Amino acid sequence: MTNKQPNKLLWLVSGAAGIAALMFFTLWMGFAQQSVVEVRVAGLEGDDDKVCYFTDPDFELRWIHSVEKQWWEEQYQRMDDELLLTTTYFEAFGAGTPSTEKLAPVQKPGYLGYQIDEKLPNLNWVVSRLTKGEINYGGHRFLIHQWVPDYSEVVIMPKTYGLIDRLEKDLCHELPSDGSQ
Structure with missing residues (x-):
């Protein structure tokens, strides 16, 4: 016993x-909280917003300019509750393109780069299939122009997600880029 x-x-x-x-x-x-970059597109006609996120602090927006028909690139960093536009790169540019900034410390072959260092609370970006908008981060290429309807306004913003948020939302690179869900 x-x-x-x-x-x-x-x-x-x-x-x-x-x-x-x-x-x-x-x-x-x-x-537990994690800093992320959220990509949100407002739903159309009563549909829910499309939302995804990525955790990498550095990312690039890339598109074909509607007039010059050449690639433009913008490099960003997530900094707490702001985004920092660090550099821009152009294959070609014309009137209205900022050219008074310092040259970027790293130049890419075939591009002209400028150092910008401008803080922004978020980005509002209109994408279409014609401009082939994409978001590149952490070795991933997210073809956002194939994920949303033409002329959709995409809001890109720094956020802090808890575990529940992360479970309820998708990583951008895990979504099909053809718009299917």
Whole structure:
């Protein structure tokens, strides 16, 4: 009979420790926050917004300019609650293109780059299939012009997600770029 008491006590202590660890883990995961860049497109005609995110702090917007028909690129960094436009690169440009900024410290072959360093709370970007808009980050290329209807306004903003947010939303590079869900 004395042999069963230590086993029962061991089971009770182990069970209580397991439950406490599970509760701690659940609370920690519920409150753990992660900085992300959210990509949101307002739903049309009562549809839900399309939303995805990525965790890389550096990203690039790339599109074909509607007049020059050449690639333009903008490099960004997520900084807490702002985005920093660091550099722009143009294959060709014309009237109205900013050219008073310092040259970018790293020049890309076939492009002219400028150092910008402008902080923005978010980006509002209209994309279409004609301009072939894309977002590049962390070795991923997200063809946003194939994910949303033409002339959709895309809002790109820094956010902080908890575990529930991350489970409810998709990573952008895991979505089909053809617009299907």
